[in-house]
Amino acid sequence: MKTARIPASSQAFPIGKIVCLARNYAEHARELGNETPAAPVLFMKPASSVIGDGETVRIPGYSQECHYEVELAVLIGRECRAAGADRALEYVAGYGAAIDMTLRDVQNGLKAKGLPWEIAKGFDTACPLSDFVPASEVVDPHNLRLLLSVNGEKRQDGCSSDMINRVPEIVAYISRIFTLYPGDVILTGTPAGVGRVVAGDVMEAEIEGVARLTVYVQ
Ligand code: MG
Numbered sequence: 455m456k457t458a459r460i461p462a463s464s465q466a467f468p469i470g471k472i473v474c475l476a477r478n479y480a481e482h483a484r485e486l487g488n489e490t491p492a493a494p495v496l497f498m499k500p501a502s503s504v505i506g507d508g509e510t511v512r513i514p515g516y517s518q519e520c521h522y523e524v525e526l527a528v529l530i531g532r533e534c535r536a537a538g539a540d541r542a543l544e545y546v547a548g549y550g551a552a553i554d555m556t557l558r559d560v561q562n563g564l565k566a567k568g569l570p571w572e573i574a575k576g577f578d579t580a581c582p583l584s585d586f587v588p589a590s591e592v593v594d595p596h597n598l599r600l601l602l603s604v605n606g607e608k609r610q611d612g613c614s615s616d617m618i619n620r621v622p623e624i625v626a627y628i629s630r631i632f633t634l635y636p637g638d639v640i641l642t643g644t645p646a647g648v649g650r651v652v653a654g655d656v657m658e659a660e661i662e663g664v665a666r667l668t669v670y671v672q
Contacts, residue, residue, distance in 0.1 A: 455501075456502070456504040457469060458583070460548045460585070460586045460588055461585050465531075468637050471638050472504070472638070472639045472640075473497075473628050473638065474497050474575070474643075475496060475640075475641065475642055477490065477495050477618075478494065479618065479644060479645045479646065481616070482643070482648065484646075485647075491618075493627075496628065497571050498572075499581045505581070505582050506584075506585075507667050508669075508670075510670040511582065511670070512578065512672050517557035518559055519559040520557055520650065520652075521556045521557075521558045521648050521651070522553050522602055522604070522651055523553065523555075523648050524551065524552075524601065524602035524659045524660075525553070525643060525644050527550040527551060527639055527640070528549060529547045529639055530546065530547065530634045530635065530636060530637065531589075532636060533545075533633065533634070534633065536629055537629045539622040539623050542622040542623075546589045547588070547589060548588050549587055549661065550586040550661070550665045553657060554575070555575075555582065557575075560573060582657075585665065598664060600612045600614065600644075601661075602659045605655055606656075606658075610647035611645075612646065612647070616645060618643075619643075621642065624640060624642060628640065655671040656670055657669045
């Protein structure tokens, strides 16, 4: 079973569902030719897609174009149903770094046919995830620098201040649709700069001051 750990508090949660936002940074929506959505665009990854720091993304044979997307990950610590945005941060146990690995060619094919994205987003190893820091140690989740490099070369450098939907609104919105449980994780979308990785690459993701993640590609 995959676990989400908060080492500073010795807490560990079995990972439940992973709810992800698409197009939550306007510049990233533009770089893929998408419109900025009126309401959050949601999809999910299964817990089986999670790998940890130092592990390896294995690109499935049905894709020729695997992309990285660095994202701020939010760990839920208390059961949360239909929370108001004013109380939503009370349900957040911690923050971490994730890479939303995406088979862009497969996703584009599915989008063109109006089909769901799971095989492009939820395959084994598609969710590299760091340990979490306690929410109490993150002064402002909307003032965090998100960085991703490939083989030491910087590819993404964004700030969570550019999120379209912010963490309280995201938790509130999702919890009106899916009850959130301790161990559920939310990926809050990626800033601009997404791109391809190939076998042999090394990715380093960082939420500055919060978490780092080194992941290999095969
Ligand atoms: Mg993403």
